Amino acid sequence: MFKKVLIAEDHESASISVQKTLHDLAIPNDVKNCVFYCDDALSRIKKALGQQDPYELLITDLSFDNDVPQQLNTGAELIKAAREIQPDLKVLIFSVENRASVVNALARELNLDAYVPKARHDAKDLRLAIETIYNGRKYISKNLQQSATQQSTFEFNDFDKIIISLLARGTTQKNIPIYLQNNNLKPSGLSSVEKRLNAIKNALNIFNNEQLIAYCKDHKII
Numbered sequence: 001m002f003k004k005v006l007i008a009e010d011h012e013s014a015s016i017s018v019q020k021t022l023h024d025l026a027i028p029n030d031v032k033n034c035v036f037y038c039d040d041a042l043s044r045i046k047k048a049l050g051q052q053d054p055y056e057l058l059i060t061d062l063s064f065d066n067d068v069p070q071q072l073n074t075g076a077e078l079i080k081a082a083r084e085i086q087p088d089l090k091v092l093i094f095s096v097e098n099r100a101s102v103v104n105a106l107a108r109e110l111n112l113d114a115y116v117p118k119a120r121h122d123a124k125d126l127r128l129a130i131e132t133i134y135n136g137r138k139y140i141s142k143n144l145q146q147s148a149t150q151q152s153t154f155e156f157n158d159f160d161k162i163i164i165s166l167l168a169r170g171t172t173q174k175n176i177p178i179y180l181q182n183n184n185l186k187p188s189g190l191s192s193v194e195k196r197l198n199a200i201k202n203a204l205n206i207f208n209n210e211q212l213i214a215y216c217k218d219h220k221i222i
Contacts, residue, residue, distance in 0.1 A: 002027050002090075002134055004053065007034045008041040008060040008078060009094070014118065018059055018094060021126045038064060038072035045082050045089070055089065057130070058082060062095040062106075063207045076210040079110050090133055094118060094126060097211065100144040105214035107140060114139040154203040156221050159185070163193055164200075165222045168213045173197070 005027055009015040015034050022029045033055075035041045041060065048054050062075040072078050079091050090113045097103060098117035107115055114129040116122060116139075125141050132139040156164075162185065166176050173193065180188035187193075197209065206212050216222045 001025055002056045002130070004048070004055050005029060005033060005057045005059060006041060006044055006048075006055045008036075008038060008058065008075065009034070010036045010061065010064045014061070014094070017123060018126065021123055021130070025127060025130060027130075036064075037068065037070055038074070038078040039070045041078055042072060042081050045086060049086060054086060057090040057092065057133070059092045059094055062093060062097055062211070074208050074210055076106070076110060076208075079112075083111075092116065092126075092129055092133065092139075094122075097207070098144050099215075101219065102206070102211055102215050103140065103144055105217055106211070107138075109214060109217075112138070112140075116141045117143055119143055154200065156200075156216075159187075160196065160200060161216075161222055163197065164212060164216050167209050168217065168222055173209065 005022055007015055007018050007029075009018060019029055019034065033044070035044060041058070045055055045058070058079070060075040060078055064073060064075070066073060072081055075093060075095070082089055082091075091110070092114040093106070093112060094116050096118045098119060103115050103117075106112065113133040116125045116129050121143070125143060129139040129141065163176055166179055167173065171179065174190060176193050177188050177190050180186070197212070201207070201212055204212070204215060206215060
């Protein structure tokens with residue numbers, strides 16, 4: 001079984017739940033292997049590599065509270081940064097996101113080893129996921145909303161598709177107005193872009209831009 005696991009989770013109750021699961025699996029764990037911020041998680045991964053005692057598994061949430069300025073603000077950003085310095089790191093996402101369409105898109109984009117939604121019986125699900133990936137297989141929970149073909153009533157206009165496509169190509173949100181202005185597209189202000197993205201995410205119950213991009217790709221909107 002895994003000997004060294006890092007937990008990146010900003011809600012203490014969820015972190016404690018994961019720690020208990022690790023304890024039940026006889027996986028060593030203590031407070032230094034539990035962090036509340038993505039930047040701290042990446043620092044721990046770098047430090048462990050430098051000490052030639054790398055983490056074998058990263059368990060992370062997708063969304064984190066932005067109460068302290070961070071370089072990495074989401075679980076997806078953390079995973080990408082961690083895999084750049086440790087490509088063989090196993091990754092399990094433990095998140096409230098439970099839509100099959102979004103999860104499957106994220107699993108492909110991030111090459112996840114496992115995904116478990118926070119829900120009833122998630123401790124049992126989490127344990128099974130850890131055992132499965134330890135044995136060299138991938139695990140996507142069956143406890144997802146199987147609604148991949150169910151389109152939201154939200155109607156995407158051309159402006160929406162442009163700004164989401166720019167995000168998907170790596171353009172930062174603050175730089176989108178530059179593209180809009182250079183191409184004589186209106187509205188082109190940053191506040192307009194932010195308001196529109198927030199409106200879309202609220203309508204679709206999506207928490208961040210990474211999930212929005214995954215949703216739009218999965219539904220062939222972009």
